[in-house]
Amino acid sequence: MTPLTHLQRLEAESIFIMREVLAESENPVMLYSIGKDSSVMLHLAMKAFHPARPPFPLLHVDTTWKFREMIEFRDNLARDLGLDLIVHINREGVEQGIGPFSHGSQVHTDVMKTQALKQALDRYGFDAAFGGARRDEEKSRAKERVFSFRDAQHRWDPKNQRPELWHLYNGRVRKGESIRVFPLSNWTELDIWQYIYQENIPIVPLYFAKERPVVERNGMLIMVDDERMPLREDERPEPRMVRFRTLGCYPLTGAVESTAADLPSIIEEMLVSRTSERQGRAIDHDASASMEKKKQEGYF
Amino acid sequence: MAATIEAYLREQAAKTTLRFLTCGSVDDGKSTLIGRLLYDSKLIFEDQLAALEADSKRLGTQGEAIDLALLVDGLAAEREQGITIDVAYRFFATDRRKFVVADTPGHEQYTRNMATGASNADVAVILVDARKGVLTQTRRHSYIVSLFGIRNVVLAVNKMDLVDYGETVFREIVDDYANFARALGDLDIHAIPMSALKGDNVTHRSTAMDWYRGPTLLEHLETVQVDHDLAARPFRLPVQWVNRPNLDFRGFAGTVTSGQVRPGDAVRVLPSGRESTVTRIVTLDGDLAEAQPGQAITLVLADEIDISRGDVIVAAAAPPQVSDQLAVHLLWMSDQAMYPGRQYYLKTGTRTVPCVVTELKHTVNVNTMETQPAKSLGLNEVGVANVSLGQRLAFEPFRENRELGSFILIDRQTNATVGAGLFDFALRRADNIVWQALAVDKAHRAALKHQQPCVIWLTGLSGSGKSTIANLLESRLHDLGRHTYLLDGDNVRHGLNRDLGFTEADRVENIRRVGETAKLMVDAGLITIVSFISPFRSERRMVRGLLEAGEFIEVFVDTPLEVCEARDPKGLYRRARAGEIANFTGISSDYEPPEQPELHIQTVACTPEQGAERIMQALAERGIIPGF
Structure with missing residues (x-):
């Protein structure tokens, strides 16, 4: 009997983790960000609970600044799979007119993403939330547990993490406390793409190269996705062949010039690329160790 | 190009994984080694390199050169202090394998973090500084690694550049280590001389050490065989979740921990022992013909x-043991020390049960492996202990099966994970089937005596006539060749319970001990007569709860207080009335009469002999003394 391949091992591990969460928590939810990692996570959930549907809702924290194609993809997918989708928007943030252009990436991310997430988790009383983060993405994530304990204020304490041995995950929490669970912890970006290719998992078309209207700003190619983007006098959106390696709020997500229009080309491009995927994200550049700090404040 | 990529992807998809951990202390160059593996396998991207160069100038220890250790020390506190605190997981791949590295700290105060890294690793890379040789920490790391079941060890003798790449230095360290490691049992040790800083024998063969002809570290990791032999062992599947999407489907979701399973296989469910046959192995990708x-x-x-959830489905022909009393190794992971007697939750496989550490036999010094007696187990200490579980569960010794042989302990108040343990063996067999075949139990003992063991519990006021009736009863049974024992104040209070007085708390404890003793006598197959005032309902109810249904026969020896006081055979009532005896039942302490005794004997209406005879009749009716 041949040993399990790398991807088979990863798949089985993620399924095991998801089943543990479902069995041990009272009110789990899956954070669905519409990106490729979320797509893989959802695909794994379909496998984990088959022939049942994933027995928990999906939660999308909508900052109102996501790419339009992402929202369209999200709504179609939830409808096609018959899944329970909760979309949460921080209404106070909207009323205050918070946005990345007017308030900068830090304030926008904090109010519309981190605070909004906490609002949603509190409102529905979720005691376990799946997230698609991977340990290879960033240094502080490399040290985070698969089951990451959060106190009643949603804070992560990197110095006081529960030891995680063998496959014995400890999901016990008291009222108000919660667990963030990362079933893709041990996957790499390459694993994700290989798995998408192998399993034929649908992803948002923004990952594939296409001519899109972009402006170059602070060294990043920003796609002009709607009329809310204020253009400087000298800025003219010009059509360029671009794609996205990671998806978030369109004003904060840099495109890369590319002609890779199908999965093999994307993977090929990634293999020869010399920059990591988070390079396209404004949020990580704000401060050294910024992710660790954000996570301590409740960011996923 | 697309065709080439597709070929590449097929090749990638077929790769296997090796999970290994690295351990070593601050100065052994462990983080540098991992940084070197990532750097040489071109897994460091340009933006990470730019950040690394900036960090190296600010925090690095290598002057103008980049400090590879900063790549892996992810937490702010670690970068500031230049040490590794927590386990970090790193990923890289070569043409032959994919690797997951658990980078673990080496300080004694982070032993628990090292154990965490070891728990899921196939191979351990133990770093030794060539200038220092085998140190206390090397021995500690090796002990933890072997304790946690890793058999493949790479002894990475690092910093060879600082000892002029000398072969003698290397050989001495290797011999020294081999001598020590013999005590750890069956380790497969592979020693490699290297310099992580300069890159010698990490991924590239060193040109400075021609005398070493073995593989580089990476070559070794690419080819080392880690045969867990799990496929050849009997089938085990801990049930995670019962999948019931509709009335027509009922499936048991879980991960196979050992063995193989096919439709048609006979399986047993533990701990219940029920058996059935596998009909389908369901996945989203279609039913499987077999699972591994x-x-x-x-x-x-x-x-x-x-x-x-928590049950284990196993091969019917080769079930594991089931027990609730186990001998274990325990690594303590909490600042709050472990004391025997304290309650925890134990999680093993997919099952969580209440647990008490009943006895701490000794601790093991992780540096010297010497054992010493101890009353408690502190942070990072390893001990050998006995645990008692709230429920029976299926387990396997850790050395045979990591997944069914490992457990964690969880604090019941904070829910923190406070201990990690390994099952060694069952203290007594609780496997029903095996039990009946091998052990002598209550039924066997009773059968030999041709009787049904029971407790005849006589309760009533002092002077009510309990002891008289009890003695008559025992004589009658003895004459009939029955095996009996009489527990009363005289033979219990003067020995077993001589430390107890007559306060309410002591009376409760008095009855608890008598009850437990009576239970043991029933287990021995005896007809046990208990003659105690036992004034409180709750204690009598407690004793009833200790026994099986039908075994507790409560006899209310009902004599009015004034009659007892008039009899006063031992002069106790007189002394109680005079205030010489405190807490005297009926005078200064309550008697709670039974509400529904099996037998109610009003002594004013019969003689003691008639009372005893009524009990005999009651025993006969219950089939306790067959043939009477």
Whole structure:
């Protein structure tokens, strides 16, 4: 009997983790960000609970600044799979007119993403939330547990993490406390793409190269996705062949010039690329160790 | 190009994984080694390199050169202090394998973090500084690694550049280590001289050490065989979740921990012992013809038997043991020390049960492996202990099966994970089937005596006539050749319970001990007569609860207080009235009469002999003394 391949091992591990969460928590939810990692996570959930549907809702924290194609993809997918989708928007943030252009990436991310997430988790009383983060993405994530304990204020304490041995995950929490669970912890970006290719998992078309209207700003190619983007006098959106390696709020997500229009080309491009995927994200550049700090404040 | 990529992807998809951990202390160059592996396998991207150069100038220890250690020390506190605190997981791949590295700290105060890294690793890379040789920490790391079941060890003798790449230095260290490691049992040790800083024998063969002809570290990791032999062991699947999407489907979801399973296989469910046959192995990608260790599947069985999360489905022909009393190794992971007697939750496989550490036999010094007696187990200490579980569960010794042989302890108040343990062996067998075949139990003992053991519990006021009736009863039974024992104040209070007085708390304890003793006598197959005032209902109810249904026969020896006081055979009532005896039942302490005794004897209406005879009749009616 041949040993399990790398991807088979990863798949089985993620399924095991998801089943543990479902069995041990009272009110789990899956954070669905519409990106490729979320797509893989959802695909794994379909496998984990088959022939049942994933027995928990999906939660999308909508900052109102996501790419339009992402929202369209999200709504179609939830409808096609018959899944329970909760979309949460921080209404106070909207009323205050918070946005990345007017308030900068830090304030926008904090109010519309981190605070909004906490609002949603509190409102529905979720005691376990799946997230698609991977340990290879960033240094502080490399040290985070698969089951990451959060106190009643949603804070992560990197110095006081529960030891995680063998496959014995400890999901016990008291009222108000919660667990963030990362079933893709041990996957790499390459694993994700290989798995998408192998399993034929649908992803948002923004990952594939296409001519899109972009402006170059602070060294990043920003796609002009709607009329809310204020253009400087000298800025003219010009059509360029671009794609996205990671998806978030369109004003904060840099495109890369590319002609890779199908999965093999994307993977090929990634293999020869010399920059990591988070390079396209404004949020990580704000401060050294910024992710660790954000996570301590409740960011996923 | 697309065709080439597709070929590449097929090749990638077929790769296997090796999980290894690295351990060593601050100065051994462990983080540098991992940084070197990532750097040389071109897994460091340009933006990370730019950040690394900036960090190196600010925090680095290598002057103008980049400090590879800063790549892996992810937490702010670690970068500031230049040490590794927590386990970090790193990923890289070569043409032959994919690797997951658990980078673990080496300080004694982070032993628990090292154990965490070891728990899921196939191979351990133990770093030794060539200038220092085998140190206390090397021995500690090796002990933890072997304790946690890793058999493949790479002894990485690092910093060879600082000892002029000398072969003698290397050989001495290797011999020294081999001598020590013999005590750890069956380790497969592979020693490699290297310099992580300069890159010698990490991924590239060193040109400075021609005398070493073995593989580089990476070559070794690419080819080392880690045969867990799990596929050849009997089938085990801990049930994670019962999948019931509709009335027509009932599946048991879980991951195969060992062995293989096919439709048609006979399986047993533990701890219940019920048996059935596998009908389907369900996955989203279609039903499987067979499943192997590591696969996450959903089993459907032929029979509607009661199975829930925490049960283990096993090969019917080769079931594991079931027990609730186990000898274990325990690594303590909390600042709050472990004291025997304290309650925790124990999680093993998919089952969580209440647990008490009943006895701490000794601790093991992780540096010297010497054992010493101890009253408690502190942070990072390893001990050998006995645990008692709230429920029976299926387990396997850790050395045979990591997944069914390991457990964690969880604090019941804070829910923190406070200990990690390994099952060694069962202290007594609780496997029903094996039990009946091998052990002498209550039924066997009773059968030999031709009687049904029971407790005849006589309760009533002092002077009510309990002891008289009890003695008559025992004589009658003895004459009939029955095996009996009489527990009363005289033979219990003067020995077993001589430390107890007559306060309410002591009376409660008095009855508890008498009850437990009576239970043992019933287990021995005896007809046990207990003659105690036992004034409180709750204690009598407690004793009833200790015994099986029908074994507790409560006899209310009902004599009015004034009659008892008039009899006063021992002069106790007189002294109680005079205030010489405190807490005297009926005078200064309550007697709670039974509400529904099996037998109610009003002594004013009969003689003691008649009372005893009524009890004999009651025993006969209950089949306790067959042939009477």
